[in-house]
Amino acid sequence: MCCEKRKSACAMKTITEKIRQDAAHLTSQEEETLRRAGSIIRAGGLVAFPTETVYGLGGDALNRESSRKIYAAKGRPSDNPLIVHISRFADMERIVSEIPEEAVRIAEAFWPGPLTMILPKSELVPTETTGGLDTVAVRMPAGASVRKLIEYGGGYLAAPSANLSGRPSPTTAEAVREDMDGRIDMILDGGKVGIGLESTIVDLTARTPQILRPGYVTAEMLERVLGKVDTDVTILADDSGQAPKAPGMKYRHYAPRGELTLVAGEPERVAAYINRQTAEDGAGGERTGVIATQELLGKCRADVAECLGRRCDEEDIARNLYAALRRMDEEKVTKIYAESFSASGFGTAIMNRLLKAAGHRVVKV
Numbered sequence: 439m440c441c442e443k444r445k446s447a448c449a450m451k452t453i454t455e456k457i458r459q460d461a462a463h464l465t466s467q468e469e470e471t472l473r474r475a476g477s478i479i480r481a482g483g484l485v486a487f488p489t490e491t492v493y494g495l496g497g498d499a500l501n502r503e504s505s506r507k508i509y510a511a512k513g514r515p516s517d518n519p520l521i522v523h524i525s526r527f528a529d530m531e532r533i534v535s536e537i538p539e540e541a542v543r544i545a546e547a548f549w550p551g552p553l554t555m556i557l558p559k560s561e562l563v564p565t566e567t568t569g570g571l572d573t574v575a576v577r578m579p580a581g582a583s584v585r586k587l588i589e590y591g592g593g594y595l596a597a598p599s600a601n602l603s604g605r606p607s608p609t610t611a612e613a614v615r616e617d618m619d620g621r622i623d624m625i626l627d628g629g630k631v632g633i634g635l636e637s638t639i640v641d642l643t644a645r646t647p648q649i650l651r652p653g654y655v656t657a658e659m660l661e662r663v664l665g666k667v668d669t670d671v672t673i674l675a676d677d678s679g680q681a682p683k684a685p686g687m688k689y690r691h692y693a694p695r696g697e698l699t700l701v702a703g704e705p706e707r708v709a710a711y712i713n714r715q716t717a718e719d720g721a722g723g724e725r726t727g728v729i730a731t732q733e734l735l736g737k738c739r740a741d742v743a744e745c746l747g748r749r750c751d752e753e754d755i756a757r758n759l760y761a762a763l764r765r766m767d768e769e770k771v772t773k774i775y776a777e778s779f780s781a782s783g784f785g786t787a788i789m790n791r792l793l794k795a796a797g798h799r800v801v802k803v
């Protein structure tokens with residue numbers, strides 16, 4: 439006999455299956471894998487899968503038990519709502535009470551893709567999925583496999599990033615396995631993701647559309663389609679004052695275990711500061727790490743160095759960021775220094791994640 443308590447205590451077996459994220463034609467084996475993953479979701483189980491942004495941890499969004507399981511697997515506070523992933527625009531009708539004209543316009547411009555919209559929810563969506571809110575976050579991810587999975591899983595997948603709460607989001611199946619092995623039924627391994635930072639979230643319930651989380655789709659891109667767009671002030675500001683409008687953004691997110699400090703300033707001075715600090719930390723018995731672009735990294739000394747790519751390539755920097763933060767944990771680094779970036783365009787998303795990971799610890803040199 440296995441009571442509820444014992445069931446959660448005994449780890450389940452997590453199977454991993456390979457899948458290509460975006461193939462024009464899926465092999466019959468891939469089809470079979472996606473069907474199997476879909477049945478697991480329809481039966482109330484959990485499957486992690488690659489999206490163009492980060493790996494998601496999917497369950498049936500319309501089944502309150504599945505949402506409870508997602509929170510339990512992630513160790514996530516249940517007031518932090520989940521994004522509902524759909525595969526066809528028409529499917530939105532059942533889960534939202536009203537589709538404003540702005541939603542149609544931005545779906546045409548950015549879906550399938552890294553954009554989530556917040557809309558008033560319909561009765562069909564359990565409050566377990568929306569963390570008690572009367573709004574719902576909806577996204578149509580890019581990639582043929584993920585959309586097939588959504589379809590086979592019943593059309594509505596609640597999927598947060600597939601990390602343990604508070605850890606950097608996974609950008610590879612190995613990172614998912616690190617956090618979720620024994621906690622979920624299946625991992626679909628589609629290799630490294632393309633974007634590496636979570637989707638842009640735009641709230642369409644406000645009078646003026648408002649960005650709650652910056653991502654690959656920038657404010658400028660949204661403004662071209664919607665006209666004026668506001669941005670939640672807490673995106674780059676210190677956490678102290680106002681509460682962020684996306685409940686999840688209030689948590690110390692994306693954080694490595696070591697103490698992370700962002701160092702801003704002219705490269706020579708940044709390198710000099712980092713080298714002074716790592717020498718001092720090292721002498722004090724700390725294990726030091728630096729996360730920086732190729733140009734700066736060559737000038738820095740630390741026990742562990744993680745390269746984000748070239749300074750001019752923001753897309754590469756975003757794609758490598760979470761893996762770099764995770765590597766610092768693997769290497770048991772206790773003091774980490776990271777380069778700071780310009781917070782405009784896609785750089786806003788990079789700086790938003792870095793500032794959160796650093797708990798807003800920034801040194802200007």
Ligand code: TXA
Pocket residue numbers: 489491492493494495518519520521554556568571573574575577579597598599600635636637639650651683684685686687
């Ligand atoms: O790129 C992504 O969006 C990834 C992939 C897997 O699709 N998903 C993701 O989910 O980042 P998650 O759960 O890690 O982040 C969802 C964010 C949280 O900050 C949450 O508070 C916010 O969306 N959110 C969800 N529903 C909301 C709502 N109704 N109102 C305001 N914020 C909401």
Ligand code: MG
Pocket residue numbers: 598599607
């Ligand atoms: Mg997340």
